[in-house]
Amino acid sequence: MLNPGLYEQVINSQIKALLQEIPEVRKSVAQIDQAEASKVLTQYLSEIIQKGLDNVSDNGGGITAQVALINKVVETITKTTQETDFAQMSVDERAEQLMALLGENDVDIHAGKTAAKLIRPETSIAQSSLFTGAIHEPQMFSELKKEIQSADRIDMLVSFIKWSGLRLIIDELRDFTAGGGKLRIITTSYMGATDVKAIEELGKLSNTEIKISYDTKRTRLHAKTYTFYRETGFSTAYVGSSNLSNAAISSGLEWNLKITAKDQPDTIRKIAATLESYWNSSEFEFYQDTERERLVRALKADRFMGDGESRRFVFDIHPYPYQQEILDKLLAEREVRGFYRNLVVAATGTGKTVISAFDYRRFCRMNAARPCRLLFVAHREEILRQSQETFQGVLKDQNFGELFVGNHKPESLDNLFVSIQTMNSQALHEKLPEDYYDFIIVDEFHHAAAPTYQTLLNHFKPNILLGLTATPERKDGKSILDYFDNRIAAEIRLPEAIDRKLLSPFQYFGVTDAIDLSELRWTRGGYDKSELNKLYSLNRGVALRRSNNVIQSLDKYVTDIEEVKGLGFCVSIEHAQFMAEQFNNNGIPSIHLTGQSNDQDRRTAQKRLVSGEIRFIFVVDIYNEGVDIPEVNTVLFLRPTDSLTIFLQQLGRGLRLAEGKECLTVLDFIGQANRKYNFEEKFSALLSNTTHSVQSELKNGFVSAPKGCYIQLEKKAAKYVLDNIKSSFSAKNGLISRIATFEEDSGLPLDLANFVDYYHLDVRTIFSRANFARLCVSAGVREEFEEELEEIINKALKRICAIDSRRWIAFLLDILPRLDKVDLKKLSPIQQRMFQMFYITVWQKAIEDWESAEVKGNLALLSRNPVMLEEMMGLLRYNFDRIDFIDEPVNLGFESPLDLHCTYTRDQLLVAMDHMNPSNVREGVKWLPEKKIDVLFVTLNKADKDYSPTTMYNDYSINETLFHWQSQSTTGDHASTGQRYINHRERSSKVLLFVRESKNDRIGAAPYTFLGLANYVQHSGSKPMNITWKLERPIPAKFLKKTNKLVVG
Helix, strand or coil: CCCCCCCCCCCCHHHHHHHCCCCHHHCCCCCCCHHHHHHHHHHHHHHHHHHHHHHHHHCCCCHHHHHHHHHHHHHHHHHHHCCHHHHCCCCCCCCCCCCCCCCCCCHHHHCCCCHHHCCCCCCCCCCCEEECCCCCCCCHHHHHHHHHHCCCEEEEECCCECHHHHCCCHHHHHHHHHCCCEEEEEEECHHHCCCHHHHHHHHCCCCEEEEEECCHHHHCCCCCEEEEECCCCCCEEEEECCCECHHHHHHCCCCEEEEECCCCHHHHHHHHHHHHHHHCCCCCEECCHHHHHHHHHHHHHHHCCCCCHHHHCCCCCCCCHHHHHHHHHHHHHHHCCCCCEEEEECCCCCCHHHHHHHHHHHHHHHCCCCCCCEEEEECCHHHHHHHHHHHHHHHCCCCCCEEEECCECCCCCCEEEEEHHHHHHCCHHHHCCCCCCCEEEECCHHHHHCHHHHHHHHHCCCCEEEEEECCCECCCCCECHHHHCCCCCEECCHHHHHHCCCCCCEEEEEEECCCCCCCCCEECCEECHHHHHHHHHHCHHHHHHHHHHHHHHHHHHCCCHHHCCEEEECCCHHHHHHHHHHHHHCCCCEEEECCCCCHHHHHHHHHHHHHCCCCEEEECCCCCHHHCCCCCCEEEECCCCCCHHHHHHHHHCCCCCCCCCCCEEEEEEECCCCCCCCHHHHHHHCCCCCCCCHHHHHHCCCCCCCCCCEEEECHHHHHHHHHHHHCCCCCHHHHHHHHHCHHHHHCCCCCHHHHHHHCCCCHHHHHCCCCHHHHHHHCCCCCCCCCCCHHHHHHHHHHHCCCCCHHHHHHHHHHHHHHHHCCHHHCCHHHHHHHHHHHHHHHCCCCCCCCCHHHHHHHHHHHCCHHHHHHHHHHHHHHHHCCCCCCCECCCCCCCCCECCCEECHHHHHHCCCCCCHHHCCCCEEEECCCCEEEEEEEEECCCCCCCCCCCCCCEECCCCEEEEECCCCCCCCCHHHHHHHCCCCCCCEEEEEEEEECEECCEECCEEEEEEEEEEEEECCCCCEEEEEECCCCCHHHHHHHCCCCCC
């Protein structure tokens, strides 16, 4: 009998017979994942073996009979694998367990002790158990004492350490470290709870290292873990709620799970990997005796929630990974493409000023011979003061810069934080030459289209102009992108800022809207606003039904209407007025604001909303700065928003952090939409690093929403969204229909770059369907063509999508237009290798003979296929224009075309190293003896599913330079391959690391990113070996969030 519900059950003969009687619609069956098969089948077999052994026992068989049965299993494995090692794993007929072993020169022997007298925990070190503080179980602190005395190495991770708790185990720790045991402790100054004495006493221990995070607002460490490593393989870890305090480890109502390496090896591996990642993070700093005063200040500052001078220089400021990614993009904009006027777009509160400070610090380091004068311009004194403090913190210079605003008068104009009003009133443009400032930053750059900024922007010619804004689209229609070559250099995505707790989490509810917009007039990329206005406010009957639905939904989803501080986004002034009237009529005090409202009205409205006098402000647009209210905790989207930028800006109005604000409630009213309305980009923008389609996320409950966020669509709303997406970009016809009206909808000329950028598409979406030229023919905007190589090039374009090496792209763009004139034999060795990479990309084979008739024929044919040739070149130009990192050649001992951090298919990278038969490489490693190179192919997610605790902690980056890699299961540390890995430097061989996130992406086999040369650091285990490599160059932030699976937020 099979009960209804969820299973992960291996199907045996018995279950198969039962399933045959059940209709297909009632059952779901999946293939066992190849990457997890050994784990799944072992788990299944262990249940059978245990039942079998119990059966033997129940039928009178003793321990000898049980051992005999186990040895039959071992014998079968030995015969099947032909590995003699397994033969030695037969259980000895005496059926004994080894409980302890003393070293040959162990001091305990000289003291007259035997191994049987060794102290061991009360609970098993082979079977996991739960501590709940119950009377009958050992006390936590007493078990910790015994774990310490029997460990070889210890890691502790706790939010805080109290002397009252530490003194219970300090004697054991002192003996452990004095005897050669290594102790590592990670803690924080969180809430000022740690006792200085506790840290001092730990600091006195030998073989002990302590790391502390002084920046608890960024680190957010609340984990409690005590890990005891044993060289015997019987490591244990306690994970739960107990910090190192007397109450937590002796008498509190705390729960702690003891995990053992023997029954939960994957969990122990994850604990060890995560601790190693934290230990190597710059957020945790080594504590030494000289740091005592700093620790005291940090604890005092956290205890009293100090936020000013007491905290400013307690810790070094480092960029978050997402901020470093922005910095990398800015550098690429300048060095790859030559754009030195750069715009960064990000919601208020996400650290734009910090990014600008790091950018300026980098500029100073790269231009040490220059004065590096800074001009920071904003429109409010408060912003200028905060910005100066940020720069002083990043530069670690309390004297950096001067304010020039209000009553502040500078002694020097060299590094100035100045208001735009002061700039104009003091006429700095008349007093200073145009090249006086090397680096100019303009905060809230959307103001820059106003006349007050024109003098500044027209006069000064800095080396770098950096604009910061949350709102690149102005209500007056003036574009600020003209100042930045019509480019946005980088954007901070909302999910990343929410994950980092820089913005409030949200709970998004897609509410079913009865109004059908599918046939509403669509013009210039959006709904006709006058038509929307008729529906939402002028058609009284429809408008009343809709407003009642809004109020009912508010009652359904909001906790307490009395606590609401809300914004409602409307389509027109009439709509805003109508909604305010309806809310007031229903007892919900509300007002409306428009672009015509004066500053006093806006300030008054803000005060009334914050005080609770009114519940809602209904607005038409988002550009009124008076509507920037951090306390807003509810947002109503009462109209479909056609622009993704505007949608995110509107949402951002409610994501500001505020005291007592738990989260933002979002009600988005979703009706049947025009097939051109883009739901997919809207929901994609709300999700953190997902590799799945929006369709998949919707069906699975939006599991990739940012931390603390929730997305739910009502049943009909979900159907509207799914139906829209199915007829949109996910279908070929959806692409074709948008191409057909692209120029009308966007006002832009139709080409690949404009189309992909306007609709925020991944370029692979295009080439997974067909080539762009063919889609344009189908859309009726291009003449028909017929080319012989179209089918072959279609497949090649999928592989070309990933090419991002500047050198290789430049070479191809130079040689492809003149294929029929090139003598391949006369190319330099590095050019020949680059051409080999191109040839195998298109024809899936390497060139054996440069004079081959087949090769010449293929190239001649390609030159006679101008549309396909241009299609490839257009994609290459697009790729070049999207490069957001700085690549560089890697010295491999020969003229190698492989560039650091660039992406290559397996075939491309192997022929680049003169291995002409890449299809015969099936394993994850390849030794190239002629080049003396070990190539490591790493797939991070080996299983088909996203989260696999069985395999995902085999290969991962520990930090930006250290990488943990697991060899093949047959590689021993004493075998020739293992010794080559360990001694590669002495033997003058090189190790190259190529990494990809998963086996496949949306268009086929996923390519690899070249992380460069790796050097051996250490290893543990054998068959397989777990090796830590140190990369010669750090992993860029954009890749680090993929390679480091242990990063939180």
